Amino acid sequence: EIVAAAEAYFAQAAGPLAGKKAIVTSGPTHEPIDPVRYIANRSSGKQGHAIARALAALGAEVTLVSGPTREPDPAGVKTVPIESARDMLAACEAALPADIVVCAAAVADWRVASAADQKMKKEAGALPPLQLTENPDILKTLSQKTDGRPALVIGFAAETEKVVEHATAKRARKGCDWILANDVSPATGTFGGDSNTIHLVTESGTEDWPAMTKTEVGKRLAARIAEHFQTGHSV
């Protein structure tokens, strides 16, 4: 860990992303129903944490805003633990300004409109009144900032069908720069697993990456980001 911290220290002075600030979101969000129940997304946090580590290794100053995961806090990265989507957005906004944002978290689209203060009793009524309401859209909010928009905003699209088609539409809808699309159908083992097959959707089109580990995806993405800044945003 001392070695990792030292490496991160020297990378921040000398790496190709030295002087750049990055925000990475990771993990799921947990949206409370009551003190004992919640709605969650399946997300191990492995991919987001790997991206945070890889960006730090290239010299970026990284803030990792993460929902509950089993992943250790990466060395040389400032980790901000959160639970809900609203907390995640607030933590991202607090970390601005930034040059790079990578939204890798699996944010719950909806939350319960008014979470109960006490545990809902099963016998009190037939079914709980689960009034849902839309969560803030973190990727869209950061992509469409008119004041102080990060130079490079990157989202993920976890799809179970028509992966690239959905991702291309998502890129346009959110106003972000790049989308990393992947197939998370149960048969692929992406959720909780160690490997990932990415399609990078940019303004110029789609680039299909081979299957690789989530650590390798992190490194490849960080290298692409460094290349992007070195070539004057031409990618």
Added chain:
Amino acid sequence: EIVAAAEAYFAQAAGPLAGKKAIVTSGPTHEPIDPVRYIANRSSGKQGHAIARALAALGAEVTLVSGPTREPDPAGVKTVPIESARDMLAACEAALPADIVVCAAAVADWRVASAADQKMKKEAGALPPLQLTENPDILKTLSQKTDGRPALVIGFAAETEKVVEHATAKRARKGCDWILANDVSPATGTFGGDSNTIHLVTESGTEDWPAMTKTEVGKRLAARIAEHFQTGHSV
């Protein structure tokens, strides 16, 4: 681990619960909404796993039916991993007959009536149609078996207010023999924490245990169960 397995082996030959079969449930259940979303209960599985270990240490033959947790599978115990409440009930039924059942899992009371096969799209409509339906009641089902009911059925009551009152009513309603009631208000730190303050509700009344670790709760409960069988079910 070899030592633990060996200890478990000798305990099963010689301990006060030798020859008894026990089923313990532990952890949360995850009820799918679609391939990426689910409803969950907060439960670390620490208490259920500690009870399974303690019963095995006194010689019982233990089947541990557990939802997703970070706890390692206890040595000398048969662990059956499950996700949903329906899977948990099926695994318990498959493990019958048993002398002892301890339902320590935080089972979701409700599930989504028809989970979606594909990821629900946020833009497809305003809000997802979260039709909920009641899950099977595992504690009640096992307590009220007319054929082959386990001799001692024990449940938990995780409450955030009126702890003993709610637990006493729950014991009567479910038809179980004992209830271990605890206060899981966020301020108590019981969820995910290492300690627990138990009120044991039996036919004879309520016994307040001091605050102790979940490991100690497991040992104390296992000792009480052994005492129960040794004194001819008089407790």
